[in-house]
Amino acid sequence: MEVFTKTKVVKLKSHLDKYLIADDDQENTRQSRTGSTQKARWIIEQVEENNQVIRIRSCHGKYLTASHEAFLLGMTGKKVMQTMPENMMDSRILWQPIKDGFLVRLKNVWGTYLRGNGGTIPWRNTVTHDTYFNASTYNWTLWDVEAIQITENDLLNEYLSMVSSFSSVSGELSGLDIGSPVSDRSTMQSPKVYRNQNSFFSRSAMEVFQNAKTVRLRSTHNKYLTAEANQESVKQDKDGSSKNSKWTVEIVPNSDNIIRLKSCYNKYLTASNQPFFMGMTGKRVLQTVPKKVDSSVEWEPIREGWKVKLRTRYGQFLRGNGGLPPWRNTVTFDIPYRTATKHWVYWDVDVVEIAIQPPAPLLLTYYTPQSDSLASESSSGSTSSSKSTSFSRQESNASMADLGSPRNEDEGRVIYYHVADNLGEYDEEEEELSIIFKGNDVGELKMKLEEIVLLDDVVVCTKSPLNGKLYPLQLQLPPDNLSMHVVLVPSSSNGAIGF
Structure with missing residues (x-):
């Protein structure tokens, strides 16, 4: 530069x-x-x-x-x-x-x-x-x-x-x-x-994980980081819809750039000391529950354009290996010395579930129905407090229900999407990206997709099979859980959208 x-x-x-x-x-x-x-x-x-x-x-x-x-x-x-x-x-x-x-x-x-x-x-x-x-x-x-x-x-x-x-x-x-x-x-x-159209330029990789509760990591071989059923090993797999390909994000306390990733078996993605092959530099990446959580389960996200590298505290990177067996579909951590394999340390991050911030404790303690201070408030103040109390309770109950309820086996529908440019154009021959979406609300889908693609104020559209034009989705998705194909169009491109 x-x-x-x-x-x-x-x-x-x-x-x-x-x-x-x-x-x-x-x-x-x-x-x-x-x-x-x-x-x-x-x-x-x-x-x-x-x-x-x-x-x-x-x-x-x-x-x-x-x-x-x-x-x-x-x-x-x-x-x-x-x-x-x-x-x-x-x-x-x-x-x-x-x-x-x-x-x-x-x-x-x-x-x-x-x-x-x-x-x-x-x-x-x-x-x-x-x-x-x-x-x-x-x-x-x-x-x-x-x-x-x-x-x-x-x-x-x-x-x-x-x-x-x-x-x-x-x-x-x-x-x-x-x-x-x-x-x-x-x-x-x-x-x-339109300054907000490309706000992803100014966002760090850490911001993506801070807003995420669950993610999938897709390697340059178009395979997902997957926790194996033996609850010890990890691999790459083309199936991104299984629970084994989803990783829960934990932000390390007192750190603004370090995360931990937990598998569906509640075990941490770990940079171990075990060599993958004797005499080779790459070492195994495992699922573990260490007696003491240390730097072996900590990863630093580093942004590279649309992709992310995950670095250990000692400078090595999470790597999805390609080539012939026994390397194919394996995952190690290493420093990429060879130019031909440098891109193996790049990962696409798909945000599967957005982190919901709990309501501030101050609101819950201040607006308490048993509080004597409410009796001295004016009628208008009491009305306002009553409304705030109701709103805070609803937020709290929703948050607790989300955190306490077991995961539903029905993971929702698959949403395939393209991202259009500022002129509303996109390449239909390019491979679509996908997410798993649970629910029918278009607004929630829009918010989730904006978090994933790091764009602000997009319109979620579907292509008409009759005339090929893009039309915005309204209010609700179809009631069934069939997969859908959508196109994300910047709101500034209304000329490219049929109304």
């Missing part, structure tokens, strides 16, 4: 010694060995709302965008375009620089990376965004950042040429602050910024 804060104009060179180029059609991007052209220059804009991400602007005044459009049908890579979104906090134009030695990876919030492709046509010289799964393409997401020394007059002329392509420029531009993005300082109309 440091290199991007010290310079305003850069060139990005891929592992093939080719430069990222903004095509003349002002829409596509590609790689080229010619780095002397203006099309190889990209202007860096810092994001005030989050200093960990940047916007990258081409010489045509458009932003480097991770689109939802597939590069080739059936392939995982998607196109990287030049666009001018209405919302400057649109997640598609926000990139997080991640240093890797002397090079940089550019990651978007969906967890994919800017990638300069090699190989034969049609891949040669193309630019997509994708994850890196095998060692042969691992370097394709690495970029060398070349800072461009440019005078203030050159930068001003470049800004003026950009804004003149889509806005009339007044004489006030002569007083333009060179140190600020032109979209903030120029006389053109600034796009409306």
